[in-house]
Amino acid sequence: MIPRWEYEDPEPFVKKLKELRERGVPADRIAVLMPYPVHGFEQIMGLKPSPLRFFTLGGALTGLVLGFAFPILTVRDWPLITGGKPLISIPPFVVIAFALTILLGALASFVGFLHLSRLPSVPGIQNPEEHGNRFVIEDHSEGVS
């Protein structure tokens, strides 16, 4: 039987969470469900900052490089001077690079989020676990140590 606590309010929930952590229960052994994020739960549970930022950075940098490389390569593929401007005009390409940085940064973040949070979750869709407005803690450390 897994020990389980349910709370209506965040204060006793946070208290219990702290208590469990102080007892030395590892964070990955505590399952927590929250209707909204309680302020500072990451610190209490000792969660590392989400690695999502690497997805964002990767996407944004890819967009930036692509945003310059693509116009430069295509204009070299068929050199066509328009308006008497140099073929490789950096200022106009900045606009493209800027847009693609944001676009790929945002999309990579979203994909990264889905990957890290294990979404979409088929069991979660078929049989969602509903806990209403309650804060739930489950201690899965029993029987492991």
Add this chain to the structure above:
Amino acid sequence: MSRRAFFEGVERDVLAAMKRPRPSYWIALTAAALVFACGLALWGYQMVRGMGVAGIRHPVGWGVYITDFVFWVGIAHSGTLISAVLFLFRAGFRSSFNRFAEAMTVFAVMTAGLFPLIHLGRSWFFYWLFPYPSQRLLWVNFRSPLVWDVFAVSTYFTVSAVFFYVGLLPDLALIRRHTRGIRQWFYRVLSLGWAGTARQWNHYNQLYLFLAALATPLVVSVHSVVSWDFAMSMVPGWHTTIFAPYFVAGAIFSGTAMVLTLGIPMRRILGLEKYITKDHFESLTKMLLVTSLIVTYAYIVEIALAWYSGHKFETAHFSYRLFGHYRGMYAIMVICNCLLPLTLFVRKLRRNIPYLFVLSILVNVGMWLERFVIIVTALAKEYDPYSWGTYTPSWVEIGITAGSFGMFFTFFLLFTKLLPVLSITEIKEREE
């Protein structure tokens, strides 16, 4: 009131708005959908008969369609401002508006995105706008502002749609608890099986922050790029450096007005007075006032710049804009955008909801006219007197414009019944 009672109250009240609609809703939806359908039919008529059915011709090649495009992109902006910029600034009144303002953004960009295609004439070749390896071996001209527009607007649409959806996730999971049968399945799938575990919230908070940070530069960049469609040309009245900030301020101004136009009746019809309070409207109204002052300043600066430059064509253009064929529109624009919003310095009027509703509609009218005046007056009297002319929108153009409003309101009305119009999760968080 206890916290639990409050939480249950929020859920009940916001979800009650999604219950079986009243007959007045069906009437409104049918009317909007009919206008939308008429607009589509007129677009079809234009495709069959050719661009001659529109009033645009030499010398005024950009008319109502481009006006509508700029107008709708502008409307979208304040949604992003409210959801992203105010999130980064931790403004409390944001959570009363962000959900439906984000929906407004997505629908407005969708509407705006149609207008370049309508304006193309041969709309079925729209994919020529995108760079793709074609048999002709030709690529698009990345030095053209029109291509920047393709990138700016499609990026804007994608990022706003993702931001809107991500914000919805916890609420979708919440609705699934309150629905049954096929409706429940709809929300189950849409919520992707969100459970609200610590790990999910950890990534979620990070994602939301990053999306807000990525969307924030878009508030400034997208309408700047739209303004460069004009400013990069050599047309007197368009070729000016103030255009980008001028357009951005105008966009936020008109978008804030649209949030009021949509929010005031919505709050009343759906009974959300408890959550969208007068104080919240007042905060929004202050934003309206500030952007109105910036827009007024820009109107003065562009005239002053033309006068100070001593450039013959620039001065001629502005005297034409103020006193020429379209002077009536210019006067209405100044009244709606510069003079009437000044009344918002009075606190009593800032808190007078019916007054705000009327004012917001007038601002929308004024901002539409602003774009019309900028676009049409500049083209009507360019350099060579031989090619001067005037432009009057044809009934097809007016009909398609009306149809775009029909489309926007159709989508918005569907949204109010399918998705929660307020962010339940964020209101709970705000209450803490």
